Each structure stands twice: as structure tokens, then as C-alpha cells.
Amino acid sequence: MFGWLKKHQRREILQTPFPAAWREILAEMVTHYSFLNVDEKSHLEQMVQVFIAEKRFEGCNELEITDEIRVVIAAEACILLVGLPHDLYRELMTILVYPSTVVTPPPQVGVFTQSPLLGQQRFAISGQAFKRGPIILIWDAVQRGARHPESGHNVVYHEFAHFLDMRDGVANGTPELHSREQYRIWAQVFSEEFLALRHDAARGKKTFLDPYGAKNEAEFFAVATEYFFDKPVKMQKTHQALYDVLAGFYRQDTAAREQRYRQKCHRK
Numbered sequence: 001m002f003g004w005l006k007k008h009q010r011r012e013i014l015q016t017p018f019p020a021a022w023r024e025i026l027a028e029m030v031t032h033y034s035f036l037n038v039d040e041k042s043h044l045e046q047m048v049q050v051f052i053a054e055k056r057f058e059g060c061n062e063l064e065i066t067d068e069i070r071v072v073i074a075a076e077a078c079i080l081l082v083g084l085p086h087d088l089y090r091e092l093m094t095i096l097v098y099p100s101t102v103v104t105p106p107p108q109v110g111v112f113t114q115s116p117l118l119g120q121q122r123f124a125i126s127g128q129a130f131k132r133g134p135i136i137l138i139w140d141a142v143q144r145g146a147r148h149p150e151s152g153h154n155v156v157y158h159e160f161a162h163f164l165d166m167r168d169g170v171a172n173g174t175p176e177l178h179s180r181e182q183y184r185i186w187a188q189v190f191s192e193e194f195l196a197l198r199h200d201a202a203r204g205k206k207t208f209l210d211p212y213g214a215k216n217e218a219e220f221f222a223v224a225t226e227y228f229f230d231k232p233v234k235m236q237k238t239h240q241a242l243y244d245v246l247a248g249f250y251r252q253d254t255a256a257r258e259q260r261y262r263q264k265c266h267r268k
């Protein structure tokens with residue numbers, strides 16, 4: 001836990017009411033926000049306020065950082081933490097945001113001088129996470145993910161899942177879990193699901209999870225996280241064991257949440 005200074009600072013941050021314009025951005029851009037109940041919404045809004053106040057957002061390649069960029073990224077990052085301790089991203093200071101999908105980091109850009117991205121290679125990425133930060137996100141891809149949860153792709157969930165995974169030292173597809181029993185079930189379920197995806201992907205079979213998750217265990221966890229928040233109902237139906245393990249880690253029942261929301265809409 002952090003000390004009294006941080007607690008005091010956060011109390012100060014939360015003295016300001018959540019801006020109405022930010023709430024509009026959440027309602028319009030962040031699909032999962034609509035699924036949350038009243039308490040979860042206010043919890044998420046508080047996390048968003050603190051996240052935005054504490055982290056630095058840097059626009060790269062002349063991208064100007066707007067409230068929309070800050071709020072969408074902060075909200076999706078914090079959705080992962082709705083059932084977890086709030087301060088799991090404390091080592092993360094900076095989020096670098098690029099405008100479009102293909103990035104070739106120019107060597108003269110200061111922010112890259114200490115980054116592992118330095119080099120002559122050209123990169124085509126939609127995001128990247130480093131153990132103690134920064135997290136790099138491509139705004140184009142973030143917007144696509146926010147608007148189209150049905151695609152199962154969300155680069156913010158993906159990169160922040162990597163960040164959670166790396167907190168215990170290595171990116172190995174297992175974040176810090178809550179109990180020994182959870183580690184045991186995790187290893188069993190994730191191994192089976194990972195090998196099945198690998199098997200199907202190698203044979204060109206259509207798979208529920210994006211075959212990119214077959215690359216390694218870390219990517220599998222990041223991809224599974226995207227689906228857990230984007231397509232929970234379908235995940236629960238088709239990959240129930242995997243869904244249950246993720247629900248146990250994130251301490252959220254995303255499928256029940258989405259179903260509640262859809263029933264409510266249906267009744268209206």
C-alpha cells in the first residue's frame with residue numbers, strides 16, 4: 001500500500017466532481033462502461049480521475065492529447081481493475097500515444113532514447129507494454145477496439161493485461177493470483193486452452209480466440225483478457241473453464257454483467 005501523502009493527494013483529486021463531459025465520452029466510446037451498475041460506474045469514475053491525474057499522457061508524431069484520449073484509455077485500463085486493488089499500475093508513469101497503426105519510431109525522438117524500441121528496425125504495432133512502463137498505444141487501434149467490442153480486439157485491455165502479467169517479474173501468461181489453488185487451476189486450464197488454440201491455429205481452423213494468442217503464453221493471457229471483457233457471454237458459452245479462471249482472477253463476472261444489461265435494454 002502507498003503512504004499517507006498519496007492517500008491525501010488522491011482525496012484531493014476526488015474533491016472535484018467527475019466532469020460531465022468525461023461521462024459523455026465514457027457513455028459514447030467505452031462499451032463496457034454501459035454494462036456496469038451504479039456502484040461500479042462510480043468506482044470506475046474515481047479510478048479514472050486518479051489515473052488521469054497521476055499518469056502522464058504523451059502524444060507522439062504530433063498527436064495532440066485530448067480529454068477523449070485520456071478518458072478512453074484510462075477507463076479501459078481501469079475496467080481491468082474494477083474487482084482488484086486500485087494501485088496495480090503504480091509503476092506505470094507514462095502512456096505514449098501514437099496517431100496511427102504503423103509506427104517507425106524515429107531515432108531522434110527523445111522518448112525513445114531509453115526505450116528498447118531504439119534500433120533500425122521498422123515496427124508495425126498497435127501497442128506495446130514494458131515492465132515498468134511506458135505503455136505505448138496507437139490511437140487508431142484504441143478507437144477501433146472501443147467502438148467494436150464484437151471484434152474481440154482491444155489494444156488497451158491487451159497491453160494492460162501484459163502489464164499486470166509482468167508485475168510479478170516476467171511476462172509468462174500468469175499474473176499474481178490470489179491463492180495456491182488458483183495457480184493450480186490456472187496452469188491446468190490455460191495449458192489445455194493454449195495447446196488447443198495452437199493446434200487449431202496451426203491447422204488453419206477457425207478459432208474463437210484470435211490465433212495471435214497461440215504465439216506464446218503471455219500473448220495468450222493478453223488475448224484471453226480482451227475476449228473476457230469484449231465477448232464474455234460467448235466466451236462463457238464456448239470456453240467456460242477459461243472464462244471461470246479469468247473471472248476468478250479479475251473478480252468480475254463480465255458475462256452476467258453484459259446479460260443483465262441486454263435484458264434491461266430488451267425490457268425497455
Ligand SMILES: [Zn+2]
Nearest residue numbers: 158162219222
Ligand atoms: Zn501482446
